[in-house]
Amino acid sequence: GDSVTQMEGPVTLSEEAFLTINCTYTATGYPSLFWYVQYPGEGLQLLLKATKADDKGSNKGFEATYRKETTSFHLEKGSVQVSDSAVYFCALSEEAYGQNFVFGPGTRLSVLP
């Protein structure tokens, strides 16, 4: 079945450092790809998405590019802030209306001032 693999956390960075969180996937078809973020004590929020190869999703300074050839969707940010501390989930969906999401295990990011 479909699966999503993320780099192990936790990831600890200093403010203004460069962030990369790796995500790779396996899927039988042609999925849409997502990054969700979960701040402490809250539910998940969509951070960015991409629906076809070479699409770049971006939001709040975060970016991720859909790479079909490497089945990857790595999350990057050029300069992290303390407020970016959260858990980040990579996810895919192949169903027609996204009903069957598959989530990665999540990567906890801590940004120190």
Added chain:
Amino acid sequence: NAGVTQTPKFQVLKTGQSMTLQCAQDMNHEYMSWYRQDPGMGLRLIHYSVGAGITDQGEVPNGYNVSRSTTEDFPLRLLSAAPSQTSVYFCASSCPRDGPYEQYFGPGTRLTVT
């Protein structure tokens, strides 16, 4: 819009007790889902519904029941709670017309079964 709301926020149950986790959305979304979140395992789909009167099982449905009598509400019932059901439960909704496939999540219910 309140979005997706869940009650209660926290709950402690004894083994064998039953309870219902409530979920409601005011966005007129057709699709609703229940997930559980366990450390190191991401979110796993328990049950989902593509519209009122229609439900189906997800990856981990055992021990849970759902029904969808209205578009707005999608309660999750634990029939006989077990310690393995200690988890954080999230309800989500989505609308195919909004495509592609963004899910809106509630704030979660943290359940402990002793």
